[in-house]
Amino acid sequence: MATQYSSMAPTPDPTIPVLGPPSSYREKVVSALRAAVIAGELRPGEVYSTPGVAARFGVSVTPVREAMLTLAKEGLVEAVRNKGFRVTDVSDEQLDEYTQIRALIEIPTVVGLVATADTTSLEALRPAAREIVTASVAGDLIAHVEADTRFHLGLLALAGNAHLVEVVRDLRGRSRLYGLNALAASGALLASAAEHLDLVDALLARDEDAVRTIMTRHLSHVRGLWATAED
Structure with a gap:
Protein backbone atom coordinates (compact mmCIF):
# COMPACT_ATOMS: atom_id res chain seq x y z
CA MET A 1 0.00 0.00 0.00
CA ALA A 2 1.41 3.38 -0.98
CA THR A 3 2.41 5.71 1.82
CA GLN A 4 0.03 8.62 2.23
CA TYR A 5 1.46 12.12 2.49
CA SER A 6 -0.18 15.28 3.69
CA SER A 7 -1.11 17.73 0.97
CA MET A 8 0.26 20.52 3.17
CA ALA A 9 3.90 21.15 2.30
CA PRO A 10 6.14 21.87 5.30
CA THR A 11 7.65 25.31 5.55
CA PRO A 12 11.35 25.01 4.64
CA ASP A 13 13.72 25.77 7.49
CA PRO A 14 15.96 28.66 6.35
CA THR A 15 18.67 27.57 8.78
CA ILE A 16 19.26 24.35 6.82
CA PRO A 17 21.31 25.14 3.70
CA VAL A 18 21.74 22.83 0.75
CA LEU A 19 25.13 21.36 1.48
CA GLY A 20 28.03 22.47 -0.68
CA PRO A 21 31.72 21.54 -0.78
CA PRO A 22 33.71 22.13 2.43
CA SER A 23 34.74 25.78 2.69
CA SER A 24 37.94 25.63 4.77
CA THR A 88 37.66 0.98 13.50
CA ASP A 89 35.99 -2.08 12.03
CA VAL A 90 32.28 -2.56 11.37
CA SER A 91 30.56 -5.95 11.57
CA ASP A 92 28.11 -7.33 9.02
CA GLU A 93 25.38 -7.06 11.64
CA GLN A 94 26.11 -3.37 12.16
CA LEU A 95 26.10 -2.72 8.40
CA ASP A 96 22.72 -4.43 8.15
CA GLU A 97 21.37 -2.27 10.96
CA TYR A 98 22.73 0.98 9.49
CA THR A 99 21.31 0.20 6.06
CA GLN A 100 17.90 -0.72 7.49
CA ILE A 101 17.70 2.53 9.45
CA ARG A 102 18.78 4.55 6.42
CA ALA A 103 16.09 2.94 4.30
CA LEU A 104 13.42 3.66 6.92
CA ILE A 105 14.46 7.31 7.01
CA GLU A 106 15.61 8.16 3.52
CA ILE A 107 13.11 6.44 1.24
CA PRO A 108 9.91 8.04 2.65
CA THR A 109 11.67 11.37 3.16
CA VAL A 110 12.87 11.59 -0.44
CA VAL A 111 9.53 10.35 -1.80
CA GLY A 112 7.88 13.11 0.23
CA LEU A 113 9.98 15.69 -1.62
CA VAL A 114 7.97 14.95 -4.76
CA ALA A 115 5.23 17.08 -3.24
CA THR A 116 7.27 19.60 -1.27
CA ALA A 117 10.59 20.41 -2.95
CA ASP A 118 10.69 23.29 -5.39
CA THR A 119 12.22 22.98 -8.83
CA THR A 120 15.11 25.37 -8.17
CA SER A 121 16.25 23.47 -5.08
CA LEU A 122 16.13 20.15 -6.91
CA GLU A 123 18.04 21.49 -9.90
CA ALA A 124 20.70 22.79 -7.49
CA LEU A 125 21.54 19.15 -6.69
CA ARG A 126 22.36 18.27 -10.30
CA PRO A 127 26.01 19.52 -10.18
CA ALA A 128 26.76 17.19 -7.25
CA ALA A 129 25.08 14.32 -9.13
CA ARG A 130 27.32 15.02 -12.11
CA GLU A 131 30.38 15.14 -9.85
CA ILE A 132 29.55 11.62 -8.66
CA VAL A 133 29.45 10.39 -12.26
CA THR A 134 32.70 12.19 -13.12
CA ALA A 135 34.45 10.69 -10.08
CA SER A 136 33.17 7.24 -11.00
CA VAL A 137 34.50 7.52 -14.55
CA ALA A 138 37.88 8.61 -13.18
CA GLY A 139 37.88 5.84 -10.56
CA ASP A 140 38.37 8.46 -7.84
CA LEU A 141 36.69 6.72 -4.92
CA ILE A 142 37.35 9.46 -2.38
CA ALA A 143 35.84 12.14 -4.64
CA HIS A 144 32.94 9.78 -5.32
CA VAL A 145 32.14 9.37 -1.62
CA GLU A 146 32.52 13.10 -0.94
CA ALA A 147 30.17 14.10 -3.77
CA ASP A 148 27.75 11.31 -2.89
CA THR A 149 27.60 12.55 0.70
CA ARG A 150 26.96 16.14 -0.39
CA PHE A 151 24.23 15.03 -2.76
CA HIS A 152 22.30 12.84 -0.35
CA LEU A 153 22.58 15.14 2.67
CA GLY A 154 21.69 18.13 0.50
CA LEU A 155 18.67 16.25 -0.80
CA LEU A 156 17.50 15.31 2.69
CA ALA A 157 18.03 18.90 3.87
CA LEU A 158 15.19 19.94 1.55
CA ALA A 159 12.78 18.20 3.95
CA GLY A 160 13.57 20.89 6.53
CA ASN A 161 14.62 18.59 9.38
CA ALA A 162 18.18 19.28 10.55
CA HIS A 163 18.16 16.42 13.08
CA LEU A 164 17.21 13.92 10.38
CA VAL A 165 20.14 15.11 8.24
CA GLU A 166 22.57 14.68 11.15
CA VAL A 167 21.29 11.17 11.90
CA VAL A 168 21.85 10.10 8.29
CA ARG A 169 25.24 11.84 8.21
CA ASP A 170 26.27 9.76 11.23
CA LEU A 171 24.94 6.52 9.70
CA ARG A 172 26.76 7.18 6.44
CA GLY A 173 29.98 7.81 8.33
CA ARG A 174 29.68 4.60 10.28
CA SER A 175 29.12 2.53 7.13
CA ARG A 176 31.95 1.06 5.09
CA LEU A 177 31.95 0.69 1.31
CA TYR A 178 34.71 -1.87 0.99
CA GLY A 179 33.50 -3.06 -2.41
CA LEU A 180 33.95 0.25 -4.21
CA ASN A 181 37.26 -0.77 -5.76
CA ALA A 182 35.73 -3.91 -7.24
CA LEU A 183 32.70 -1.98 -8.51
CA ALA A 184 34.90 0.65 -10.14
CA ALA A 185 37.00 -2.02 -11.84
CA SER A 186 33.93 -3.83 -13.18
CA GLY A 187 32.20 -0.68 -14.43
CA ALA A 188 29.23 -1.19 -12.10
CA LEU A 189 30.08 1.93 -10.09
CA LEU A 190 29.19 4.17 -13.04
CA ALA A 191 25.69 2.65 -13.28
CA SER A 192 25.13 3.31 -9.60
CA ALA A 193 26.45 6.86 -9.98
CA ALA A 194 24.05 7.57 -12.83
CA GLU A 195 21.12 6.81 -10.53
CA HIS A 196 21.67 10.18 -8.85
CA LEU A 197 20.82 11.98 -12.09
CA ASP A 198 17.86 9.64 -12.60
CA LEU A 199 16.65 10.53 -9.11
CA VAL A 200 16.81 14.28 -9.79
CA ASP A 201 14.87 13.78 -13.03
CA ALA A 202 12.22 11.66 -11.31
CA LEU A 203 11.78 14.25 -8.56
CA LEU A 204 11.43 17.05 -11.12
CA ALA A 205 8.88 14.93 -13.00
CA ARG A 206 6.96 14.52 -9.71
CA ASP A 207 6.95 10.76 -10.29
CA GLU A 208 6.50 9.28 -6.81
CA ASP A 209 6.69 5.64 -7.94
CA ALA A 210 9.92 6.22 -9.88
CA VAL A 211 11.50 8.05 -6.94
CA ARG A 212 10.63 5.21 -4.56
CA THR A 213 11.98 2.61 -6.99
CA ILE A 214 15.27 4.46 -7.56
CA MET A 215 15.83 5.11 -3.85
CA THR A 216 15.07 1.50 -2.91
CA ARG A 217 17.43 0.15 -5.57
CA HIS A 218 20.13 2.69 -4.75
CA LEU A 219 20.17 1.94 -1.03
CA SER A 220 20.26 -1.80 -1.74
CA HIS A 221 23.68 -1.21 -3.34
CA VAL A 222 25.04 0.05 -0.04
CA ARG A 223 24.62 -3.30 1.67
CA GLY A 224 24.23 -5.71 -1.20
CA LEU A 225 27.26 -4.61 -3.20
CA TRP A 226 29.24 -1.71 -1.75
CA ALA A 227 29.73 -3.16 1.72
CA THR A 228 31.32 -6.38 0.49
CA ALA A 229 34.73 -6.65 2.07
CA GLU A 230 37.58 -7.62 -0.20
CA ASP A 231 39.75 -10.52 0.79
Missing part, protein backbone atom coordinates in the same frame (compact mmCIF):
# COMPACT_ATOMS: atom_id res chain seq x y z
CA TYR A 25 41.20 23.74 4.31
CA ARG A 26 40.66 21.86 7.57
CA GLU A 27 37.13 20.87 6.55
CA LYS A 28 38.45 19.61 3.22
CA VAL A 29 41.03 17.43 4.96
CA VAL A 30 38.39 16.05 7.34
CA SER A 31 36.04 15.36 4.41
CA ALA A 32 38.75 13.62 2.37
CA LEU A 33 39.93 11.43 5.26
CA ARG A 34 36.37 10.54 6.24
CA ALA A 35 35.69 9.53 2.64
CA ALA A 36 38.91 7.50 2.58
CA VAL A 37 37.77 5.53 5.64
CA ILE A 38 34.26 4.97 4.26
CA ALA A 39 35.59 3.90 0.86
CA GLY A 40 38.09 1.51 2.42
CA GLU A 41 41.14 3.41 1.19
CA LEU A 42 42.21 3.47 4.84
CA ARG A 43 41.65 -0.10 5.97
CA PRO A 44 40.02 -1.22 9.23
CA GLY A 45 42.34 -2.60 11.88
CA GLU A 46 45.41 -0.92 10.42
CA VAL A 47 47.31 1.74 12.35
CA TYR A 48 48.23 4.87 10.41
CA SER A 49 50.71 7.48 11.58
CA THR A 50 49.80 11.13 11.17
CA PRO A 51 52.94 11.92 9.11
CA GLY A 52 52.28 8.88 6.92
CA VAL A 53 48.70 9.92 6.18
CA ALA A 54 49.82 13.51 5.55
CA ALA A 55 52.40 12.33 3.02
CA ARG A 56 49.93 9.99 1.34
CA PHE A 57 47.37 12.74 0.83
CA GLY A 58 49.87 15.49 0.09
CA VAL A 59 48.89 17.74 3.00
CA SER A 60 50.61 19.01 6.14
CA VAL A 61 50.66 17.13 9.44
CA THR A 62 48.65 19.55 11.61
CA PRO A 63 45.32 19.41 9.71
CA VAL A 64 45.64 15.62 9.47
CA ARG A 65 46.10 15.37 13.23
CA GLU A 66 43.09 17.63 13.78
CA ALA A 67 41.05 15.67 11.23
CA MET A 68 41.89 12.34 12.89
CA LEU A 69 40.76 13.71 16.25
CA THR A 70 37.46 14.71 14.63
CA LEU A 71 37.07 11.26 13.09
CA ALA A 72 37.86 9.70 16.48
CA LYS A 73 34.94 11.60 17.99
CA GLU A 74 32.77 10.20 15.19
CA GLY A 75 33.92 6.65 15.97
CA LEU A 76 35.67 6.14 12.63
CA VAL A 77 39.16 5.83 14.11
CA GLU A 78 40.69 5.35 17.53
CA ALA A 79 43.95 6.72 18.89
CA VAL A 80 46.85 4.31 19.40
CA ARG A 81 49.35 5.68 21.89
CA ASN A 82 52.67 6.73 20.35
CA LYS A 83 51.71 5.20 16.99
CA GLY A 84 48.84 7.08 15.41
CA PHE A 85 45.27 6.05 14.69
CA ARG A 86 43.56 2.75 13.99
CA VAL A 87 40.55 2.60 11.66
Whole structure:
Protein backbone atom coordinates (compact mmCIF):
# COMPACT_ATOMS: atom_id res chain seq x y z
CA MET A 1 0.00 0.00 0.00
CA ALA A 2 1.41 3.38 -0.98
CA THR A 3 2.41 5.71 1.82
CA GLN A 4 0.03 8.62 2.23
CA TYR A 5 1.46 12.12 2.49
CA SER A 6 -0.18 15.28 3.69
CA SER A 7 -1.11 17.73 0.97
CA MET A 8 0.26 20.52 3.17
CA ALA A 9 3.90 21.15 2.30
CA PRO A 10 6.14 21.87 5.30
CA THR A 11 7.65 25.31 5.55
CA PRO A 12 11.35 25.01 4.64
CA ASP A 13 13.72 25.77 7.49
CA PRO A 14 15.96 28.66 6.35
CA THR A 15 18.67 27.57 8.78
CA ILE A 16 19.26 24.35 6.82
CA PRO A 17 21.31 25.14 3.70
CA VAL A 18 21.74 22.83 0.75
CA LEU A 19 25.13 21.36 1.48
CA GLY A 20 28.03 22.47 -0.68
CA PRO A 21 31.72 21.54 -0.78
CA PRO A 22 33.71 22.13 2.43
CA SER A 23 34.74 25.78 2.69
CA SER A 24 37.94 25.63 4.77
CA TYR A 25 41.20 23.74 4.31
CA ARG A 26 40.66 21.86 7.57
CA GLU A 27 37.13 20.87 6.55
CA LYS A 28 38.45 19.61 3.22
CA VAL A 29 41.03 17.43 4.96
CA VAL A 30 38.39 16.05 7.34
CA SER A 31 36.04 15.36 4.41
CA ALA A 32 38.75 13.62 2.37
CA LEU A 33 39.93 11.43 5.26
CA ARG A 34 36.37 10.54 6.24
CA ALA A 35 35.69 9.53 2.64
CA ALA A 36 38.91 7.50 2.58
CA VAL A 37 37.77 5.53 5.64
CA ILE A 38 34.26 4.97 4.26
CA ALA A 39 35.59 3.90 0.86
CA GLY A 40 38.09 1.51 2.42
CA GLU A 41 41.14 3.41 1.19
CA LEU A 42 42.21 3.47 4.84
CA ARG A 43 41.65 -0.10 5.97
CA PRO A 44 40.02 -1.22 9.23
CA GLY A 45 42.34 -2.60 11.88
CA GLU A 46 45.41 -0.92 10.42
CA VAL A 47 47.31 1.74 12.35
CA TYR A 48 48.23 4.87 10.41
CA SER A 49 50.71 7.48 11.58
CA THR A 50 49.80 11.13 11.17
CA PRO A 51 52.94 11.92 9.11
CA GLY A 52 52.28 8.88 6.92
CA VAL A 53 48.70 9.92 6.18
CA ALA A 54 49.82 13.51 5.55
CA ALA A 55 52.40 12.33 3.02
CA ARG A 56 49.93 9.99 1.34
CA PHE A 57 47.37 12.74 0.83
CA GLY A 58 49.87 15.49 0.09
CA VAL A 59 48.89 17.74 3.00
CA SER A 60 50.61 19.01 6.14
CA VAL A 61 50.66 17.13 9.44
CA THR A 62 48.65 19.55 11.61
CA PRO A 63 45.32 19.41 9.71
CA VAL A 64 45.64 15.62 9.47
CA ARG A 65 46.10 15.37 13.23
CA GLU A 66 43.09 17.63 13.78
CA ALA A 67 41.05 15.67 11.23
CA MET A 68 41.89 12.34 12.89
CA LEU A 69 40.76 13.71 16.25
CA THR A 70 37.46 14.71 14.63
CA LEU A 71 37.07 11.26 13.09
CA ALA A 72 37.86 9.70 16.48
CA LYS A 73 34.94 11.60 17.99
CA GLU A 74 32.77 10.20 15.19
CA GLY A 75 33.92 6.65 15.97
CA LEU A 76 35.67 6.14 12.63
CA VAL A 77 39.16 5.83 14.11
CA GLU A 78 40.69 5.35 17.53
CA ALA A 79 43.95 6.72 18.89
CA VAL A 80 46.85 4.31 19.40
CA ARG A 81 49.35 5.68 21.89
CA ASN A 82 52.67 6.73 20.35
CA LYS A 83 51.71 5.20 16.99
CA GLY A 84 48.84 7.08 15.41
CA PHE A 85 45.27 6.05 14.69
CA ARG A 86 43.56 2.75 13.99
CA VAL A 87 40.55 2.60 11.66
CA THR A 88 37.66 0.98 13.50
CA ASP A 89 35.99 -2.08 12.03
CA VAL A 90 32.28 -2.56 11.37
CA SER A 91 30.56 -5.95 11.57
CA ASP A 92 28.11 -7.33 9.02
CA GLU A 93 25.38 -7.06 11.64
CA GLN A 94 26.11 -3.37 12.16
CA LEU A 95 26.10 -2.72 8.40
CA ASP A 96 22.72 -4.43 8.15
CA GLU A 97 21.37 -2.27 10.96
CA TYR A 98 22.73 0.98 9.49
CA THR A 99 21.31 0.20 6.06
CA GLN A 100 17.90 -0.72 7.49
CA ILE A 101 17.70 2.53 9.45
CA ARG A 102 18.78 4.55 6.42
CA ALA A 103 16.09 2.94 4.30
CA LEU A 104 13.42 3.66 6.92
CA ILE A 105 14.46 7.31 7.01
CA GLU A 106 15.61 8.16 3.52
CA ILE A 107 13.11 6.44 1.24
CA PRO A 108 9.91 8.04 2.65
CA THR A 109 11.67 11.37 3.16
CA VAL A 110 12.87 11.59 -0.44
CA VAL A 111 9.53 10.35 -1.80
CA GLY A 112 7.88 13.11 0.23
CA LEU A 113 9.98 15.69 -1.62
CA VAL A 114 7.97 14.95 -4.76
CA ALA A 115 5.23 17.08 -3.24
CA THR A 116 7.27 19.60 -1.27
CA ALA A 117 10.59 20.41 -2.95
CA ASP A 118 10.69 23.29 -5.39
CA THR A 119 12.22 22.98 -8.83
CA THR A 120 15.11 25.37 -8.17
CA SER A 121 16.25 23.47 -5.08
CA LEU A 122 16.13 20.15 -6.91
CA GLU A 123 18.04 21.49 -9.90
CA ALA A 124 20.70 22.79 -7.49
CA LEU A 125 21.54 19.15 -6.69
CA ARG A 126 22.36 18.27 -10.30
CA PRO A 127 26.01 19.52 -10.18
CA ALA A 128 26.76 17.19 -7.25
CA ALA A 129 25.08 14.32 -9.13
CA ARG A 130 27.32 15.02 -12.11
CA GLU A 131 30.38 15.14 -9.85
CA ILE A 132 29.55 11.62 -8.66
CA VAL A 133 29.45 10.39 -12.26
CA THR A 134 32.70 12.19 -13.12
CA ALA A 135 34.45 10.69 -10.08
CA SER A 136 33.17 7.24 -11.00
CA VAL A 137 34.50 7.52 -14.55
CA ALA A 138 37.88 8.61 -13.18
CA GLY A 139 37.88 5.84 -10.56
CA ASP A 140 38.37 8.46 -7.84
CA LEU A 141 36.69 6.72 -4.92
CA ILE A 142 37.35 9.46 -2.38
CA ALA A 143 35.84 12.14 -4.64
CA HIS A 144 32.94 9.78 -5.32
CA VAL A 145 32.14 9.37 -1.62
CA GLU A 146 32.52 13.10 -0.94
CA ALA A 147 30.17 14.10 -3.77
CA ASP A 148 27.75 11.31 -2.89
CA THR A 149 27.60 12.55 0.70
CA ARG A 150 26.96 16.14 -0.39
CA PHE A 151 24.23 15.03 -2.76
CA HIS A 152 22.30 12.84 -0.35
CA LEU A 153 22.58 15.14 2.67
CA GLY A 154 21.69 18.13 0.50
CA LEU A 155 18.67 16.25 -0.80
CA LEU A 156 17.50 15.31 2.69
CA ALA A 157 18.03 18.90 3.87
CA LEU A 158 15.19 19.94 1.55
CA ALA A 159 12.78 18.20 3.95
CA GLY A 160 13.57 20.89 6.53
CA ASN A 161 14.62 18.59 9.38
CA ALA A 162 18.18 19.28 10.55
CA HIS A 163 18.16 16.42 13.08
CA LEU A 164 17.21 13.92 10.38
CA VAL A 165 20.14 15.11 8.24
CA GLU A 166 22.57 14.68 11.15
CA VAL A 167 21.29 11.17 11.90
CA VAL A 168 21.85 10.10 8.29
CA ARG A 169 25.24 11.84 8.21
CA ASP A 170 26.27 9.76 11.23
CA LEU A 171 24.94 6.52 9.70
CA ARG A 172 26.76 7.18 6.44
CA GLY A 173 29.98 7.81 8.33
CA ARG A 174 29.68 4.60 10.28
CA SER A 175 29.12 2.53 7.13
CA ARG A 176 31.95 1.06 5.09
CA LEU A 177 31.95 0.69 1.31
CA TYR A 178 34.71 -1.87 0.99
CA GLY A 179 33.50 -3.06 -2.41
CA LEU A 180 33.95 0.25 -4.21
CA ASN A 181 37.26 -0.77 -5.76
CA ALA A 182 35.73 -3.91 -7.24
CA LEU A 183 32.70 -1.98 -8.51
CA ALA A 184 34.90 0.65 -10.14
CA ALA A 185 37.00 -2.02 -11.84
CA SER A 186 33.93 -3.83 -13.18
CA GLY A 187 32.20 -0.68 -14.43
CA ALA A 188 29.23 -1.19 -12.10
CA LEU A 189 30.08 1.93 -10.09
CA LEU A 190 29.19 4.17 -13.04
CA ALA A 191 25.69 2.65 -13.28
CA SER A 192 25.13 3.31 -9.60
CA ALA A 193 26.45 6.86 -9.98
CA ALA A 194 24.05 7.57 -12.83
CA GLU A 195 21.12 6.81 -10.53
CA HIS A 196 21.67 10.18 -8.85
CA LEU A 197 20.82 11.98 -12.09
CA ASP A 198 17.86 9.64 -12.60
CA LEU A 199 16.65 10.53 -9.11
CA VAL A 200 16.81 14.28 -9.79
CA ASP A 201 14.87 13.78 -13.03
CA ALA A 202 12.22 11.66 -11.31
CA LEU A 203 11.78 14.25 -8.56
CA LEU A 204 11.43 17.05 -11.12
CA ALA A 205 8.88 14.93 -13.00
CA ARG A 206 6.96 14.52 -9.71
CA ASP A 207 6.95 10.76 -10.29
CA GLU A 208 6.50 9.28 -6.81
CA ASP A 209 6.69 5.64 -7.94
CA ALA A 210 9.92 6.22 -9.88
CA VAL A 211 11.50 8.05 -6.94
CA ARG A 212 10.63 5.21 -4.56
CA THR A 213 11.98 2.61 -6.99
CA ILE A 214 15.27 4.46 -7.56
CA MET A 215 15.83 5.11 -3.85
CA THR A 216 15.07 1.50 -2.91
CA ARG A 217 17.43 0.15 -5.57
CA HIS A 218 20.13 2.69 -4.75
CA LEU A 219 20.17 1.94 -1.03
CA SER A 220 20.26 -1.80 -1.74
CA HIS A 221 23.68 -1.21 -3.34
CA VAL A 222 25.04 0.05 -0.04
CA ARG A 223 24.62 -3.30 1.67
CA GLY A 224 24.23 -5.71 -1.20
CA LEU A 225 27.26 -4.61 -3.20
CA TRP A 226 29.24 -1.71 -1.75
CA ALA A 227 29.73 -3.16 1.72
CA THR A 228 31.32 -6.38 0.49
CA ALA A 229 34.73 -6.65 2.07
CA GLU A 230 37.58 -7.62 -0.20
CA ASP A 231 39.75 -10.52 0.79
